[in-house]
Amino acid sequence: MRRRRAKIFAALGDETRLALVAKLCRGSDLSISELTETAADARISRQAVTKHLRVLENAGLVRCSRTGRERRFSYRPEAAEEMREYLEFVTAKWDEALERLKTFVES
Amino acid sequence: MRRRRAKIFAALGDETRLALVAKLCRGSDLSISELTETAADARISRQAVTKHLRVLENAGLVRCSRTGRERRFSYRPEAAEEMREYLEFVTAKWDEALERLKTFVES
DNA sequence: TTCATACGCAACCTCTAGGTTGCATACTAT
DNA sequence: ATAGTATGCAACCTAGAGGTTGCGTATGAA
Numbered sequence: 161m162r163r164r165r166a167k168i169f170a171a172l173g174d175e176t177r178l179a180l181v182a183k184l185c186r187g188s189d190l191s192i193s194e195l196t197e198t199a200a201d202a203r204i205s206r207q208a209v210t211k212h213l214r215v216l217e218n219a220g221l222v223r224c225s226r227t228g229r230e231r232r233f234s235y236r237p238e239a240a241e242e243m244r245e246y247l248e249f250v251t252a253k254w255d256e257a258l259e260r261l262k263t264f265v266e267s
Numbered sequence: 268m269r270r271r272r273a274k275i276f277a278a279l280g281d282e283t284r285l286a287l288v289a290k291l292c293r294g295s296d297l298s299i300s301e302l303t304e305t306a307a308d309a310r311i312s313r314q315a316v317t318k319h320l321r322v323l324e325n326a327g328l329v330r331c332s333r334t335g336r337e338r339r340f341s342y343r344p345e346a347a348e349e350m351r352e353y354l355e356f357v358t359a360k361w362d363e364a365l366e367r368l369k370t371f372v373e374s
Numbered sequence: 375t376t377c378a379t380a381c382g383c384a385a386c387c388t389c390t391a392g393g394t395t396g397c398a399t400a401c402t403a404t
Numbered sequence: 405a406t407a408g409t410a411t412g413c414a415a416c417c418t419a420g421a422g423g424t425t426g427c428g429t430a431t432g433a434a
Contacts, residue, residue: 162282162285162286162289163282165279165285166279166280166281166282166285167280168280169276169277169279169280169285170276170277170280170281171280172272172273172276172280173273173274173275173276173277173278173279173280174273174277174391174392175269175270175273176392177273178269178272178273178276179269181357182269182357185357185358185360185361185364186360186364187360187361187363187364187365187367187368188364191410191411192410192411193409193410193411204392204393205393205394205395206410206411207393207394207395207412207413208392208393208394210411210412211391211392211393212392215391228400228401228402228410229399229400229401229402229409229410229411230401230409230410230411231410231411235361237358237361240354240357240358241354241358243354244351244354244355244358247347247348247350247351247354248351250288250289250292250347251292251344251347251348251351253292253293253294254292254293254294254342254344256294257292257293257294257295258294260294261294281421281422283422298380298381299380299381300379300380300381311422311423312423312424312425313380313381314382314383314423314424314425315422315423315424317381317382318421318422318423319422322421335380335430335431335432336379336380336381336430336431336432337379337380337381337431338380338381
């Protein structure tokens with residue numbers, strides 16, 4: 161469980177991959193070469209983009225499907241949603257702690 | 268902005284650091300040696316924990332303060348909250364895209 | 375004062391993330 | 405059939421992450 165979370169966060173922990181996610185979450189299916197041109201502000205090679213996409217796919221943030229000679233990548237919302245819930249959980253724990261401290265001080 | 272997000276996600280993208288965050292978000296101020304004993308399930312050296320804490324601090328996920336010969340670390344909720352909001356934003360973009368697709372198909 | 379504790383700093387090691395290039399292959403289009 | 409496009413695979417490189425150990429220093433306790 162913790163390993164899975166670490167994997168997903170790590171996948172999001174890179175500017176290039178964040179840019180790719182930002183592109184893909186807009187809804188379009190994009191090929192590797194399309195993603196290479198636009199998503200990465202930095203001039204980055206196609207192979208580098210391919211590797212980043214593999215990382216995102218392994219983390220479950222993206223799915224891929226072949227159509228002819230192309231591989232089109234699309235966003236996959238579950239993983240990010242899980243992480244959002246986890247961060248919510250962490251914040252909730254923190255708020256509980258604050259609350260406990262507050263009532264302790266007041267008593 | 269994107270750089271900052273990548274930094275925070277990257278800080279969360281490690282099992283050991285996730286364990287530290289999980290400990291600290293419970294509300295207690297903990298010293299490095301306390302965190303070394305408990306938080307890391309794996310036997311890890313104090314120095315390693317120190318480095319992880321530095322990463323968390325640089326990402327703004329944790330704050331530290333000296334008391335005597337100790338440095339006590341405590342959780343800091345802003346960064347995680349920002350990331351939660353960002354993931355919410357990403358999910359919202361995705362949902363918009365789905366909605367557009369749906370109304371397009373229906374028309 | 376003396377001893378133990380909690381740390382900082384620095385050197386060092388190993389592995390892998392992120393990047394590149396070159397070449398081969400599989401489709402598409404003409 | 406041929407040329408161009410989209411990709412896979414493999415070798416390679418470099419910097420940095422994650423880890424360790426050794427040693428010095430400051431603080432708390434006896």
